[in-house]
Amino acid sequence: xxxxxxxxxxxxxxxxxxxxxxxxxxxxxxxxxxxxxxxxxxxxxxxxxxxxxxxxxxxxxxxxxxxxxxxxxxxxxxxxxxxxxxxxxxxxxxxxxxxxxxxxxxxxxxxxxxxxxxxxxxxxxxxxx
Amino acid sequence: xxxxxxxxxxxxxxxxxxxxxxxxxxxxxxxxxxxxxxxxxxxxxxxxxxxxxxxxxxxxxxxxxxxxxxxxxxxxxxxxxxxxxxxxxxxxxxxxxxxxxxxxxxxxxxxxxxxxxxxxxxxxxxxxxxxxxxxxxxxxxxxxxxxxxxxxxxxxxxxxxxxxxxxxxxxxxxxxxxxxxxxxxxxxxxxxxxxxxxxxxxxxxxxx
Numbered sequence: 001x002x003x004x005x006x007x008x009x010x011x012x013x014x015x016x017x018x019x020x021x022x023x024x025x026x027x028x029x030x031x032x033x034x035x036x037x038x039x040x041x042x043x044x045x046x047x048x049x050x051x052x053x054x055x056x057x058x059x060x061x062x063x064x065x066x067x068x069x070x071x072x073x074x075x076x077x078x079x080x081x082x083x084x085x086x087x088x089x090x091x092x093x094x095x096x097x098x099x100x101x102x103x104x105x106x107x108x109x110x111x112x113x114x115x116x117x118x119x120x121x122x123x124x125x126x127x128x129x
Numbered sequence: 130x131x132x133x134x135x136x137x138x139x140x141x142x143x144x145x146x147x148x149x150x151x152x153x154x155x156x157x158x159x160x161x162x163x164x165x166x167x168x169x170x171x172x173x174x175x176x177x178x179x180x181x182x183x184x185x186x187x188x189x190x191x192x193x194x195x196x197x198x199x200x201x202x203x204x205x206x207x208x209x210x211x212x213x214x215x216x217x218x219x220x221x222x223x224x225x226x227x228x229x230x231x232x233x234x235x236x237x238x239x240x241x242x243x244x245x246x247x248x249x250x251x252x253x254x255x256x257x258x259x260x261x262x263x264x265x266x267x268x269x270x271x272x273x274x275x276x277x278x279x280x281x282x283x284x285x286x287x288x289x290x291x292x293x294x295x296x297x298x299x300x301x302x303x304x305x306x307x308x309x310x311x312x313x314x315x316x317x318x319x320x321x322x323x324x325x326x327x328x329x330x331x332x333x334x335x336x337x
Contacts, residue, residue, distance in 0.1 A: 028216035035209055039327075043202050046332045054336040065328035069321055076212055076317040084159045091159075095166040099173040106177035122188040 023078050031075025038068040161311045165318050168281075172322050175277055179270040179330060187265035192334025195260055197251070201331045204247050205323065211240035212320045215313055222309050225301050230309075234293050237316070241286045248279050271330065278326055281319050288312055 042061040044050065051057045073079040073092075081089050183192075218233035252272070255261065262272035292308055299305060 023216060023219065025217075025220055028213055028220070032209070032213040032216075035212075039205055039209060039324075042328060042332055043198065043205075046335060047198055058333050058336055061328050061332045065324050068324050072212075072317060072321045072324065076216065076320070077314060084162070087159055088162045091163050091166050095169050098170060102170070102173045103177050103180065106181055110181040126188050 023075070027075050027078070031071055034071045034075070035068060038064050038071060157307055158310060158314070161314060165314060168318070169322075172274075172277070172325070175270070175274040176325060176329065179274050182266040182270040183330070183334070185266035187267075189265040189268070190258075190260050191267070192271075192331070193336075195255060195258075196331050196335050198331065198335060200247060200251060201327055204244055205327050207240050207244045207247070208320050208323050211237045211244070212317055214240060215316050219309060219313055222301055222306055227296060227300055230296055230301065231293055234289055234296070238286055238289045238293070241282055241289070245279060245282055245286070248275070248282075252276070274330065275326060278319065278322055281315075281322075285312070285316055285319060288315070 042064045045057050045060055051060065079088065079092070083089070214233050214237045218230050218237060221229035221233060252275075255268075260268055262269045289312060292305075292312060295308070296305060
């Protein structure tokens with residue numbers, strides 16, 4: 001393909017998704033406002049001791065983190081099912097599956113090992129070299 | 130009959146591929162995305178490490194003793210702001226305005242530097258207190274995870290300065306935009322990782 005035809009092709013594409021290829025101002029502002037809210041709430045929950053127990057706070061913080069990751073993906077990284085003919089989404093899904101296997105597998109195996117360990121007290125640890 | 134079938138496949142094609150093509154079809158952005166996914170796996174492994182080791186204090190200090198949430202909140206704010214200023218740089222790049230691009234990239238770089246110096250201050254403070262990476266498994270995994278993120282930000286800033294010089298010298302051609310787009314993905318990706326760090330490491334770390 002010659003450089004000229006490539007340029008023409010490129011210009012044509014830019015025309016097609018004008019204002020979308022790099023996200024519009026509106027996208028960024030919406031994303032930013034959502035991100036600020038989703039950041040402020042977990043900090044407020046933890047620093048202000050808002051919820052009755054730590055377990056609930058932990059679940060809320062992680063839930064909000066997942067939502068914020070999605071917000072960043074959509075508004076800042078401009079993820080959608082169409083980009084690159086769906087290949088970016090496919091790569092993301094594959095990675096997410098690997099991430100889930102890695103995280104849950106590590107926790108599961110190590111938890112299993114820990115429950116089979118002899119109990120160690122803090123005093124024992126301090127005596128260790 | 131044959132032409133009808135042809136029209137159908139054409140319509141299907143339109144529906145699945147041509148409604149609105151997102152990126153230029155040069156493969157670089159998809160390749161860079163796949164690099165980011167592999168980077169994501171590195172962080173996943175480090176997060177898994179921290180998840181396993183994060184409560185092994187070896188009778189040393191815990192996250193609740195060490196973490197200064199106000200500092201982390203400021204850091205998070207800096208990184209978040211740098212994300213939107215990079216977005217503004219991209220919008221200016223779309224409009225082919227060199228000077229605003231340089232200004233926004235400069236602001237992004239300064240915010241990144243602010244983030245990095247606060248993180249280094251925190252690390253220095255922890256090591257001064259005797260809570261260095263060799264103190265416990267918790268601190269080892271903490272320093273590796275947060276340090277790897279910091280290293281990424283460092284290289285992001287070096288890359289950003291390089292691009293600023295290139296934009297100033299060569300203007301905003303198609304390949305310049307492609308480079309800016311790659312760094313944009315990298316920068317926003319680091320922000321996504323930071324969400325995991327501040328939620329999982331810092332906020333859950335100070336919970337009892």
